[in-house]
Amino acid sequence: MASDLRPGGRTGQGRTVPAVRFAERVRDGTSFRRDQLGFLQWAVRTHGDVLRFRVFGLPMIMLNHPEDIYRVLVENRANYDKDALLYRLVRPVLRDGLIGSPGGEPWQRQRRLMQPLFRPAVVARFAATMTDETTRMLDRWERDHPRGAVVDVHRDFGELALRIVNRSLFSARVGDAARDFAAAFTEANDILGRFFTFPFPPLSVPTPAHRRLRRAIDRMDAFIASFVRRRAAEPSDEPDLLGLLMEAADERDGSRMAAEQLHHEVLNLVVGAYETTTNALSWIFWLLASHPEEARRLTEEADRALGGRVPGFDDMARTPYARWVVEETLRMYSPAWQFMRRAKGPDTIRGYRVPARAHIYLNSYVLHRHPDLWDDPDSFVPERFSPERSQGRHRHAYMPFGGGERICIGQHFALTELHLVLLTIARRYRFTLPPGRPPVRPEPLITLHPRGGVPLEVWPR
Numbered sequence: 001m002a003s004d005l006r007p008g009g010r011t012g013q014g015r016t017v018p019a020v021r022f023a024e025r026v027r028d029g030t031s032f033r034r035d036q037l038g039f040l041q042w043a044v045r046t047h048g049d050v051l052r053f054r055v056f057g058l059p060m061i062m063l064n065h066p067e068d069i070y071r072v073l074v075e076n077r078a079n080y081d082k083d084a085l086l087y088r089l090v091r092p093v094l095r096d097g098l099i100g101s102p103g104g105e106p107w108q109r110q111r112r113l114m115q116p117l118f119r120p121a122v123v124a125r126f127a128a129t130m131t132d133e134t135t136r137m138l139d140r141w142e143r144d145h146p147r148g149a150v151v152d153v154h155r156d157f158g159e160l161a162l163r164i165v166n167r168s169l170f171s172a173r174v175g176d177a178a179r180d181f182a183a184a185f186t187e188a189n190d191i192l193g194r195f196f197t198f199p200f201p202p203l204s205v206p207t208p209a210h211r212r213l214r215r216a217i218d219r220m221d222a223f224i225a226s227f228v229r230r231r232a233a234e235p236s237d238e239p240d241l242l243g244l245l246m247e248a249a250d251e252r253d254g255s256r257m258a259a260e261q262l263h264h265e266v267l268n269l270v271v272g273a274y275e276t277t278t279n280a281l282s283w284i285f286w287l288l289a290s291h292p293e294e295a296r297r298l299t300e301e302a303d304r305a306l307g308g309r310v311p312g313f314d315d316m317a318r319t320p321y322a323r324w325v326v327e328e329t330l331r332m333y334s335p336a337w338q339f340m341r342r343a344k345g346p347d348t349i350r351g352y353r354v355p356a357r358a359h360i361y362l363n364s365y366v367l368h369r370h371p372d373l374w375d376d377p378d379s380f381v382p383e384r385f386s387p388e389r390s391q392g393r394h395r396h397a398y399m400p401f402g403g404g405e406r407i408c409i410g411q412h413f414a415l416t417e418l419h420l421v422l423l424t425i426a427r428r429y430r431f432t433l434p435p436g437r438p439p440v441r442p443e444p445l446i447t448l449h450p451r452g453g454v455p456l457e458v459w460p461r
Contacts, residue, residue, distance in 0.1 A: 014353040017061055020046070020053035033198060036444045040366050049370075050352050058085060061354060062361045064370065066394035068349050072341055072360055073396070073404030079347055082406070084340035084359050089192055090446060092203060093217055096261060097268030098409060113248045113257060114265065114409060117241060123412045125239055126168045127313035130417050133163045134424040135310060141429070145458060150434050152453040157281040158182050158274065164417060165273035169266065170227045171236035177223055184219040185271060187212060193445025224267050242266065272410055273417075275447050279335040280326075280418055282454040286440050287329055287380050289431040289456050294382060298325055299461075302426045311423040316416065319423060324382035326418045330400035332380065334364040337448040339402055364399055365448065373397045432457040 020043050025031060028046075032039045032055055040062070043051055049065040063069055072080050083102040094100040098114065101107040116122070137160050145151060162178040191213045195203065203210055231242050245265065249256055257265065288295040298321055302311075305318040316323065339362040347354040354360070369377040373394070375384070383389060401408035408414070434457055443451035 014348040014351050017050055017052045017352045017354075018047045020051060037365060037442065040363055041369070044366055050350055055085075058359065060359050060361045062363065063349065064363070064367055065350075066367075066373070066396035069362055069367075069396045069399070069403065070394075071347075071349050072362070073402075073406070076347060077404055079344050080341040080360065081344060082341060084342040086338065086340040086446075089195060089203075092213070093188055093192070093220070094268050094271065095264045097264040099268050099272060103406075109250060110257075110261070110265065111405075111409070112252070113250055114245070117244045117248065118409050118412055120412050120416075122244070123416050124313045126164075126241075126413070127416065127420055129167050130164050130420045131310050131312070131424045133160060133167065134421045136163075138425065138428050141458060142460060148432075148457050148459055150455050151458050152455050153285055153431075153458075154278065154282040154450055154454040158278040160421070161274045161277035161281070162270075164277070165270055166227065167240075168273075168413075169241045169269065170231045171238040171240040171242075172227055172230065177226070181220060181223045181270070182274070184216040184223075185275065188216040188220070189275070189445050189447065189449075191216075220267065220271075221263075224263060224270060228263065228266060241269070269410065272408070273413070276335040276414060277417055279333070279447060279449060280329060280414075281421060282450050283333040284325065284329045284418070284422060285425070285431050285456060286450065286454050287332070288325070289433050290439075291380050292432075294325065294380065295430065297321055298422075299426050299430065302423050306423065306427055308427070311420055311427075313416070313420070315423065316419050319419070320386075321382060322419055322422050322426070323415075324385040326415065326422060327385040327398075328380060328382040331368045331374075331384075331398060333442060333448055333450075334368065334400040335447045336400065336402065336408070337365045337444065338363050362399075365442075365444075368398065368400075370397070428461055430459050430461055432459065 024046070025039075028042065030039045030042045032053070043053060043062070044064050050061070050063060050068060052059060052061045054060070063072065081103040082100065087100040087102070091100050096106070098107065098110055101110070137156060141151070141156075159178055159182070162182060163173060166172055166178065191209050201207060203213070228242065231240070232246075236243070245257065245262060247256075288298065301319050301321045305311075305315055311319075341360040341362075343354050343356055343358045343360060345356045368374065371377060374397075375381075396403050401411040401414070434455055437455060440450045440452070440454055443449040
């Protein structure tokens with residue numbers, strides 16, 4: 001593969017993709033391992049929107065323009081699968097679930113089975129669960145924290161996200177088990193994230209870290225298995241996603257999900273909903289605490305639309321600014337901040353040769369700061385998602401949930417949850433930055449974490 005990427009490689013017509021050379025890295029003091037975000041932004045500024053670099057010997061082609069991303073994810077999607085480094089890395093955790101499945105008929109069947117369960121009309125059934133669990137969290141804040149107390153909201157949002165996804169899935173409220181799952185996933189995410197920047201020794205080698213990873217996976221599996229058994233043994237009158245998954249039938253042959261596949265998909269849903277929601281909520285409220293004028297406008301909209309009551313699903317249409325806050329946060333700090341594909345055969349993108357088996361790297365953190373696509377890209381400007389300013393924007397200029405046929409199946413659930421949790425909190429609390437604390441910085445693991453948590457001053461309104 002390495003030889004195919006050099007000038008003269010037999011990859012068909014077209015130019016060779018510009019390369020980031022080792023001498024450049026040394027001269028400019030940049031390193032993928034030490035500063036992944038800084039390296040990627042530097043590489044795009046230096047070489048443009050199509051470039052290649054090596055991560056510990058593995059060649060990557062990075063694409064940073066919507067038309068090129070459209071080529072890979074939509075126009076020529078049959079040539080690109082997910083049998084790439086990033087998804088091989090998470091496969092020990094997620095197994096054959098939708099997130100990491102390479103593709104083909106097994107993935108297509110699972111998508112057909114599950115897609116109807118995530119339509120907006122179905123997601124609306126869980127709106128009350130989202131606001132109820134958020135209200136319970138706020139009641140605990142009111143009981144446990146004095147006015148202006150500094151709270152690590154990242155920790156509390158993690159527990160809230162787990163309560164929402166588990167009640168939505170299993171009709172169950174969780175306690176200490178949720179904290180154990182969160183701790184296990186945090187450990188797995190940290191180990192895998194660091195492996196992505198330093199992949200030695202291989203995961204198959206039983207190092208202490210890899211043994212910890214195995215134990216963390218076992219704890220997550222036990223958590224999921226216990227709730228699946230409980231839900232199967234104790235049917236609930238409250239609708240839940242697990243019941244819908246167990247009843248889902250393939251429209252082509254009427255078959256249902258096998259028990260092992262069900263376990264994998266439930267684990268994928270819990271991990272996806274917990275991890276992305278926790279990080280997105282943390283970034284939302286840190287940005288609002290950092291931008292008082294935008295926080296004031298959000299509060300005014302919530303007060304005007306809700307009149308003091310808990311929001312419902314229909315209130316989302318009456319609170320467009322809240323939606324813009326969510327979308328702008330996902331532009332700046334998409335939890336799912338990187339994607340990969342593998343070219344099954346050769347291709348040509350913008351006149352550049354893409355060889356078979358090439359790893360294609362897409363990064364929303366960098367794409368969402370492209371100066372040709374976004375005005376003042378480093379600033380928090382929710383109004384940029386108004387209908388007037390969104391008109392004409394390329395669909396693949398903004399991709400917090402991926403794109404194409406493999407766009408995140410849970411995007412409607414996630415956007416509904418973020419919107420309703422935001423409104424529920426905004427009507428009761430405001431947030432300020434603790435004096436003297438440095439800004440929260442992103443930590444690029446498998447997902448984009450706020451490094452060190454998000455300590456904020458919480459003030460009842």
